[in-house]
Amino acid sequence: MAVERTFSIIKPDATRRNLTGRINAVFEQNGLRIVAQKRIWMSRQHAKTFYAVHKDRPFYASLVDFMCSGPVVVQVLEGENAVAKHREVMGATDPAKAADGTIRKLFAESIEANSVHGSDSVENAAIEIAYFFAGYEIVG
Ligand code: ATP
Ligand code: MG
Helix, strand or coil: CCCEEEEEECCCHHHHCCCHHHHHHHHCCCCEEEEEEECCCCHHHHHHHHCCCHHHCCCCCHHHHCCCCCCCCEEEEEEHHHHHHHHHHHHCHHHHEEEEEEHHHHHCCCCCCCCCEEEHHHHHHHHHHHHCCCCHHHCC
């Protein structure tokens, strides 16, 4: 297995409930190392561009509103097989379908307010990381 980097967001529903540390503990317990992290308030334009892949889906406008509704914590996580491992510990998009012990099962409020984002491929991870971080901000 290769050491990979993935991009992660702790979403506004989780920062509002002060869950950053508990979510980070799940990442660290599962072999993911936080090699970059910052708390930001996303602008509408930033959120719209980030989620542009979903622009024709019925939930797009609501998702953009939600992602701009409070602070988020953007992160780069590093580890063996990091993209798949991160998605495994996040759990299914819909918390009602997420496996026991996953972050979304533990913490998500709804299919939209589902506490975390994770890249879906190594290629998209690189694009998403570059959208939020300069190289000097990532320290492995
Ligand atoms: P993410 O991309 O956030 O890691 P994901 O890959 O599991 O999650 P996607 O299908 O990429 O899910 O959807 C992106 C985000 O859009 C979801 O995390 C969720 O916040 C929101 N979303 C997805 N499906 C729905 C839906 N049916 N209704 C409302 N919001 C949704
Ligand atoms: Mg996705």
